[in-house]
Amino acid sequence: MNGIHDLGGRDGLGAVAPPPEEPVWKAEWEKHAHTLFPMAFRAGMFGVDAFRYGMEQMDPVEYLTSPYYEHWLHSVQHHGIRTGHWDLAEVDERTRYYLENPDAPLPEDKDPDGELVAFIEAVVPAGAPASRDTGKAATFSVGDRVTVVSDAPRGHTRKAGYVRGKTGVIVMAHGEMVYPDTAGNSLDETSEHVYTVQFTAEDLWGAEAAEPNGTSTFDVWEPYIVPAAS
Amino acid sequence: MNAPNTAQSVPAADHQAQIAARVKAIESLMIEKGLMTTAAVDRFAEIYENEVGPQLGAKVVANAWTDPQFRERLLDNASTACAELGISGLQGEDMVAVENTDQVRHAIVCTLCSCYPWPVLGLPPNWYKEPAYRARMVREPRTVLRDEFGLDVPDSVEIRVWDTSSEMRYWVLPQRPAGTDGWSEEQLAALVTRESMIGVGDPEQP
Numbered sequence: 001m002n003g004i005h006d007l008g009g010r011d012g013l014g015a016v017a018p019p020p021e022e023p024v025w026k027a028e029w030e031k032h033a034h035t036l037f038p039m040a041f042r043a044g045m046f047g048v049d050a051f052r053y054g055m056e057q058m059d060p061v062e063y064l065t066s067p068y069y070e071h072w073l074h075s076v077q078h079h080g081i082r083t084g085h086w087d088l089a090e091v092d093e094r095t096r097y098y099l100e101n102p103d104a105p106l107p108e109d110k111d112p113d114g115e116l117v118a119f120i121e122a123v124v125p126a127g128a129p130a131s132r133d134t135g136k137a138a139t140f141s142v143g144d145r146v147t148v149v150s151d152a153p154r155g156h157t158r159k160a161g162y163v164r165g166k167t168g169v170i171v172m173a174h175g176e177m178v179y180p181d182t183a184g185n186s187l188d189e190t191s192e193h194v195y196t197v198q199f200t201a202e203d204l205w206g207a208e209a210a211e212p213n214g215t216s217t218f219d220v221w222e223p224y225i226v227p228a229a230s
Numbered sequence: 231m232n233a234p235n236t237a238q239s240v241p242a243a244d245h246q247a248q249i250a251a252r253v254k255a256i257e258s259l260m261i262e263k264g265l266m267t268t269a270a271v272d273r274f275a276e277i278y279e280n281e282v283g284p285q286l287g288a289k290v291v292a293n294a295w296t297d298p299q300f301r302e303r304l305l306d307n308a309s310t311a312c313a314e315l316g317i318s319g320l321q322g323e324d325m326v327a328v329e330n331t332d333q334v335r336h337a338i339v340c341t342l343c344s345c346y347p348w349p350v351l352g353l354p355p356n357w358y359k360e361p362a363y364r365a366r367m368v369r370e371p372r373t374v375l376r377d378e379f380g381l382d383v384p385d386s387v388e389i390r391v392w393d394t395s396s397e398m399r400y401w402v403l404p405q406r407p408a409g410t411d412g413w414s415e416e417q418l419a420a421l422v423t424r425e426s427m428i429g430v431g432d433p434e435q436p
Contacts, residue, residue, distance in 0.1 A: 008341030008393065010365040016378040018357040018430075024279050024359045026356070029250035032257055035274045039266040048397075052343050054336075068344060068359040070249050086259050094255035099247060106258050109267035116270040124277055127323040127349075130397035149245075158395045162343055162368065174324070177397055194396050204368070212385045219396035223365060 002152055002161065004060035009205070011163040013064075026067065033069040036076045041128075042119055045079040048128070048182030053156035054078040074094055082186070129180045132191035138222070144170045145228035148197070148220060156184030163218045167228045168199035171217065179221050192221040283352035286317050287401065288422035290350060291433075292415040294327075295406040304403065305329060312350065322349035322399045329403040330390065330429075335387055336402045337375070337429025339367040340394040347399035351427055358428070367391055379430040402429040409436045 007013075025031045040046065048056065054075025055063075063071065080086045096102060109119075140146060150165035158180045176191040182190045201214035260266035263402040267360065290312055294301040304311040308325035312318060325347055328336040341364045346354040357363050368373050371389045381388055392400040404426040410418060413436075425431030 005342055007365040009369045011369070013362040013365045016357050016360075016363045016366070016374060018378060022356060024353060025275070027246060027250065029246075029253045031275045032271055033249075033253050034278075035271040036253070036256060036260070037272060038274060039260060039344065041262070043263075045266040055343065056321040064361055067249075068356065072267070073249065073253055073256070079254070080256065080259075085263065085265075086256075090259070091252070091255050094258060095248070095252045096277070098251035098254040098258075102247065106254065106268060107261045109261060109269055110264045111267045111269070114269070116265075116267045117273050120270050120274050120277070124274075124318060126281070127319045127321070131324060131325040158342060160393070160395060162341070172326070174396070174398055177324075177401055194398070198390075208281070209369075211370055211389075214391070215370060215386045215388060216368050216391045216393060218393045219398055221396070228349075 001056060001153055001156065003056045003168075005056045006161050008160050012222075027133050030067070030069045033073050033076075037072055038120060038123060040076045040079065040114065042116075042123075044083070045076070045083045045085065045176070046186075047158060047183050047189075048130070049178065049180040050079065050186050051075050053085035053184045053186075056156065097178060132176045132178060133175060134191055136176055136191070136193065138175075138193045139227065140170055140173070140193070140222065140227075142173055144172050146170060146197060146220075146225040147228045148218075148224055149226060151201075153179070153181065158219075158221070159182050159224050160218065162204060163197075163199065163220075166199055166203055168197040168203065168218075170195045171198045174219075177221070178224075181221070181223070192223060194219055194221055195225070196220075197225070237369065270366055278348075278353050282319075282348060284350070284424035284427065285419070286315075286352075287347075287350035287424070287427045288419040289415070290315060290317065290327075291422045291427065292419035294403055295410075295418055296415055299407075301403075303366060308401075317349050319349045321345070322347045325350070325399045325401065327403045328390075328400055329336060330405050332405075333388060333428065334384055334390055336390050336392060336400075337367065338392045338394060338400050338402065339364060339373060341365070341368055342395060345394040345397075347401045350401055351424060355424070375430060379425065381431060399429050403427075404433050407433050407435050 021178045055071040069208050146164045147167045174194040177194045179190045196217050200219045201210035308327040344359040421433040426433045
């Protein structure tokens with residue numbers, strides 16, 4: 001989707017202003033919101049691609065002005081509704097309750113065998129790899145000049161606006177990985193070959209706007225690219 | 231010059247209270263269904279507070295600076311090289327380390343969300359996830375490095391920005407500071423900053 005999340009190259013967003021240091025969590029709720037991600041993943045509400053699509057469907061003004069873990073909260077709420085774990089009215093009602101009773105405790109843990117902590121202990125070092133091997137042959141190889149297809153799909157895609165229609169050179173080939181344009185839209189998972197394409201700043205922004213001596217790389221799935229015309 | 235960042239994430243107190251209540255609402259639903267526990271929250275938080283952070287990346291970098299064969303393996307396949315040191319996992323299943331040289335400086339960004347190599351750097355700083363860095367780092371990295379991070383890169387040096395659009399996770403192997411001959415791995419690791427592995431800073435000088 002042509003969403004507000006697609007930020008590469010937008011102007012007018014102000015200073016980065018990195019603080020000298022900051023805590024891991026700016027508020028207690030961030031710690032809890034962070035853990036919603038592996039727990040809702042384990043419960044089958046989403047994979048990482050669909051999780052991102054949930055964030056992309058936030059109200060754009062809210063997206064730009066809210067702390068990042070609120071994006072996560074939004075996506076978990078969205079996918080919990082989509083997968084029938086709760087409905088919005090139920091979440092709203094409990095939200096009102098905890099707003100009025102901020103010190104009300106959470107329910108008691110229901111996990112006598114500690115399976116959820118065991119899941120955390122296992123998934124952090126093991127990860128959830130996106131690489132696949134279905135034996136599909138790669139169409140492109142390192143050194144090929146390719147152009148990113150300039151279409152504007154609805155739904156989830158990683159084909160960022162600022163690389164659409166641009167031509168660059170493949171500098172790495174990574175094999176097959178889960179294809180976000182299917183998995184992210186909660187369709188049956190497919191996989192495609194992934195390549196890193198390198199662009200010059202001039203090719204991306206034009207000679208006048210480009211900074212000197214700059215390049216960018218962007219990872220593409222095979223359906224995102226075609227051989228360059230020249 | 232850029233105006234102050236109005237998108238910086240410091241929402242009003244009532245907004246904080248709203249979000250906190252909604253997180254609690256969803257967490258309570260998940261706890262009742264047996265899908266989440268406060269014990270899991272505590273453990274997951276503890277891992278990223280105390281165990282997985284940039285000190286792990288610093289250890290890898292110091293190893294690469296002192297062991298040329300390890301450096302080769304790291305540049306060939308960062309995931310398997312890091313695994314030799316017991317470093318692996320979530321949001322870094324497939325990592326690539328890119329090496330700064332006198333000719334090229336690398337930096338990472340995720341313009342579409344906030345992808346970041348957790349196993350070596352921990353959780354990303356807030357500025358990395360906020361709109362200004364994500365928007366500007368691909369368009370004017372030289373300006374961002376100079377004005378926001380105090381890093382003046384001469385025009386003769388290429389700046390190469392890695393936009394982390396897939397599940398590959400890139401991070402930067404910075405150059406070893408001069409004047410550190412004979413230093414131990416532990417001494418060298420203490421010079422390696424999180425910013426130097428994101429590519430927006432240099433290691434500390436001895």
